[in-house]
Amino acid sequence: MKDTAIIVVDMLYDFIDGSMACLGADDAVANTLAFLKSHRDIPVIFVRDNHPANHSSFKEFGGIWPPHCVQGTHGAAIHKDLAPFADDEGLIFYKGENPAVEQYSGFEGRNEAGQGMGEVLRLMEIDNVLVCGIATEYCVRNTAEDLLKDGFKVTILMDCLAWVDADGHKKALAEMENEGIRLI
Numbered sequence: 253m254k255d256t257a258i259i260v261v262d263m264l265y266d267f268i269d270g271s272m273a274c275l276g277a278d279d280a281v282a283n284t285l286a287f288l289k290s291h292r293d294i295p296v297i298f299v300r301d302n303h304p305a306n307h308s309s310f311k312e313f314g315g316i317w318p319p320h321c322v323q324g325t326h327g328a329a330i331h332k333d334l335a336p337f338a339d340d341e342g343l344i345f346y347k348g349e350n351p352a353v354e355q356y357s358g359f360e361g362r363n364e365a366g367q368g369m370g371e372v373l374r375l376m377e378i379d380n381v382l383v384c385g386i387a388t389e390y391c392v393r394n395t396a397e398d399l400l401k402d403g404f405k406v407t408i409l410m411d412c413l414a415w416v417d418a419d420g421h422k423k424a425l426a427e428m429e430n431e432g433i434r435l436i
């Protein structure tokens with residue numbers, strides 16, 4: 253599938269078993285690993301929440317979340333089973349690095365070279381994006397919607413998601429489907 257890429261959003265330890273552990277995260281990681289192993293021809297793009305220690309999304313600094321994914325900590329690292337697939341810095345997009353700005357969307361992230369996700373996907377001649385990750389209601393949803401708005405065909409891998417709240421997860425999936433995002 254030459255024109256297809258998979259985007260793995262925030263499969264980072266703080267969202268899996270850390271300060272913001274999400275529901276379904278272990279299954280999401282295992283199912284994502286299985287998917288990547290069986291689709292080795294599809295380029296894999298990673299999104300990483302990567303905050304300075306004083307980020308404004310943290311409760312202590314006026315936000316709504318516990319501290320998480322602080323730059324350089326274990327909690328900010330990609331799960332070890334998936335990390336071998338993250339071997340190209342050009343395909344890893346970091347977000348939330350500005351202390352003053354909340355960024356749920358991986359589409360707003362930048363790679364090490366400072367490129368945006370849309371720019372890189374276009375250089376790769378990608379039309380279809382498969383999106384999975386954590387959490388459905390926040391970073392997955394915002395990433396998927398931004399990709400759709402930018403003209404990509406977006407498909408969510410439902411077995412490869414984790415969520416903050418079960419009802420919020422279901423509602424987000426239904427709303428994304430209404431917007432034209434495919435669920436498989």
Ligand SMILES: [Zn+2]
Nearest residue numbers: 301309321348
């Ligand atoms: Zn964050």
